Amino acid sequence: MFDKRSPREAAPIVAETVLSNQIKLEGRLQSTSNIRFDGEMNGDLTTEGDLSVGEHGRVKGNVSGRNVVVGGSIQGNVSTSGRLEILATGKVFGDIVVGSLIIDEGGILRGKSAVHGEEANASVVSVGMRTEVAAAAA
Numbered sequence: 401m402f403d404k405r406s407p408r409e410a411a412p413i414v415a416e417t418v419l420s421n422q423i424k425l426e427g428r429l430q431s432t433s434n435i436r437f438d439g440e441m442n443g444d445l446t447t448e449g450d451l452s453v454g455e456h457g458r459v460k461g462n463v464s465g466r467n468v469v470v471g472g473s474i475q476g477n478v479s480t481s482g483r484l485e486i487l488a489t490g491k492v493f494g495d496i497v498v499g500s501l502i503i504d505e506g507g508i509l510r511g512k513s514a515v516h517g518e519e520a521n522a523s524v525v526s527v528g529m530r531t532e533v534a535a536a537a538a
Contacts, residue, residue, distance in 0.1 A: 417434070417435045417436070418438075419436070419437045419438060419439050420438050421439055421454070421456040421457075422439065423438075423439030424439060424440045424441075425439065425441040425442070425443065426441075426442045427442075427443045428443050428444045428445075428446070429441065429443065429444070429445045429446070430446045430447070431446070431448070431449065432447065432449060433447065433448075434447070434449040434450045434452075435447050435449065435450075435465075437451065437453050437457045437459070438456045438457045438472070439456075439457065441458070441461060442460045442461065443461045444461040444463070445462075445463045445464075446463075446465070447464070447466075448465075449465065450466050450469075450482075451469070452468075452471070453468070453469070453470045453471060453472045453474060453490070454471050454472055455487075455489050457471070457472035458472055459472075459476065460475045461475075461476045462476040462477045463476060463477070463479070464478070464479040465480055466481055466482045467480060467483045467484075467485075468480045469487065470484070470486045470487060470491070470507075471490050472489070472490065473491040474494065475493045475494060476494045477494040477497075477511075478494060478495075478496045478497075478498070479498075480496075481499055482499045482500070483498065483499060483500045483501070484496055484500070484502070485501075485502045486501075486502070486507035486508070486509055487504050487507055488504040488505060488506035488507055490507045491508040492509050492510070492511065493510050494510075495511045495513070495514075496511060496512075498513070498514075498516070499516060501515060
């Protein structure tokens with residue numbers, strides 16, 4: 401009935417900083433470079449570059465970056481000026497404000513989302529048990 405598609409590959413992020421799955425951090429991490437994060441973090445993670453949370457990556461805190469790809473889990477709010485991509489293995493539990501949003505089949509987003517661009521045309525969607533769409537007043 402439905403074709404079984406192979407999982408789509410995310411657009412590659414060339415990481416200048418790689419934090420392996422053997423890393424456990426508490427506190428706040430700030431960077432200007434692209435980051436690949438595969439460890440565990442309890443705190444906020446902010447970069448001016450792109451961020452990839454690998455399949456084994458776990459972040460409990462707010463995340464912001466230019467583009468964010470999630471293969472692991474984030475428990476906190478996500479803010480990006482570019483794209484948020486939640487892969488089939490990815491989970492985001494928190495509110496998001498993004499330029500664009502891609503969720504692969506199997507990916508999980510539980511929270512409110514706002515997609516910005518032209519602020520007058522921004523939309524807000526609540527995701528979880530019930531989905532609501534509301535367009536901002538012009």
